Amino acid sequence: MRRQCIKVPKKKGETLRRMLLDLDILDSSLKIGSDKSFLYLPLSREPAPTELECLPEESELIDFDFELQQKKPAPENLLGFSPSYEVIGDIALLEDADLDRRKASRIADALLRTQPNIKTVLKPLTPVIGEFRVREFEVIAGEPRTETIHREYGCRYKVDLAKAYFTPRLSTERSRILSWVKEGNTVVDMFAGVGPCSILLAKSKKPSKVIAIDKNPEAVRYLKENIALNSVKNIKAIEGDAREEAKKFAGTADHVIMNLPHNAYEFLDSAVLLTKPGGIIHYYGITPEDDLFESSIKLIWEAAERAGRHVEVLEKRIVRSYAPYQYNICIEVRII
Numbered sequence: 001m002r003r004q005c006i007k008v009p010k011k012k013g014e015t016l017r018r019m020l021l022d023l024d025i026l027d028s029s030l031k032i033g034s035d036k037s038f039l040y041l042p043l044s045r046e047p048a049p050t051e052l053e054c055l056p057e058e059s060e061l062i063d064f065d066f067e068l069q070q071k072k073p074a075p076e077n078l079l080g081f082s083p084s085y086e087v088i089g090d091i092a093l094l095e096d097a098d099l100d101r102r103k104a105s106r107i108a109d110a111l112l113r114t115q116p117n118i119k120t121v122l123k124p125l126t127p128v129i130g131e132f133r134v135r136e137f138e139v140i141a142g143e144p145r146t147e148t149i150h151r152e153y154g155c156r157y158k159v160d161l162a163k164a165y166f167t168p169r170l171s172t173e174r175s176r177i178l179s180w181v182k183e184g185n186t187v188v189d190m191f192a193g194v195g196p197c198s199i200l201l202a203k204s205k206k207p208s209k210v211i212a213i214d215k216n217p218e219a220v221r222y223l224k225e226n227i228a229l230n231s232v233k234n235i236k237a238i239e240g241d242a243r244e245e246a247k248k249f250a251g252t253a254d255h256v257i258m259n260l261p262h263n264a265y266e267f268l269d270s271a272v273l274l275t276k277p278g279g280i281i282h283y284y285g286i287t288p289e290d291d292l293f294e295s296s297i298k299l300i301w302e303a304a305e306r307a308g309r310h311v312e313v314l315e316k317r318i319v320r321s322y323a324p325y326q327y328n329i330c331i332e333v334r335i336i
């Protein structure tokens, strides 16, 4: 069967396979093709230009003849329904918070039997809460731990899900931010967590400096570990309050990333302070369907005005649906 695919040297095949899985673009109904030097990974859809930009060097988009994959049993074959779960490293996170213990155990058992990459199954006991945006979990089955290493776009992120925020759901968003950053830029990631955005940017070698700030000491402990794990040098990890740290880096940033969607508006004065003339703020918010962008843009205008600066709105988008009638949005503005 002829399909569009990514051709890549064999030594980069595993990195590419994981990237395509993260992007949800690998066609797993077809067998990965190979010859002496290359692997051919079949695609389920046309990749976006920003996605192509993130692929390993020497990747090539071509057509190739594939064989159909022999089907392995999936969790739904054992359960009779498709469980809803998210995979972070080798941990599966059950998404339905209302599952009773018996049903959660059945799902966990099916996941451990059919998905060799899953070693632990967790059920969240709370939503993402508090200043540090963390959750409590119950271990349903497998190894009793909440720490794992997640791979994304060729980077590795160690995280304890009970101690610091991390979600793979923002991986496409992170690659989108990468497409905004230019050679030699300075980036300030005001709410960096364990570093998935900061480290991706630093590893691309485009920015000359990334300043990654977080107030949660546990997040910064993992951030520092992840900087070492990914051998990135052009990045500085800071444990502190973004508002206080902004004063030390005033007027230095070409890009300011404000990924604290529930409260980012409270930090707009600091983001404006950080931004060079002509620099860009990547502002995230949670907003209602009937006022997706306007109130947030007004708050950005007001913060810029207080600093005697001007705003040019460059882009506004829905990142994902957050709750009924509520969206996680992103607004990109230039601060002049």
Ligand code: SAM
Pocket: 131, 132, 133, 164, 165, 166, 167, 170, 190, 191, 192, 193, 194, 195, 196, 197, 213, 214, 215, 216, 219, 240, 241, 242, 243, 259, 260, 261
């Ligand atoms: N950007 C990271 C990511 O995508 O995984 C983490 C985003 S998480 C939604 C927000 C982060 O902001 C948390 O790690 C939290 O500890 C941090 N945070 C909350 N208030 C803060 C503050 N005042 N200063 C710095 N970091 C803060």
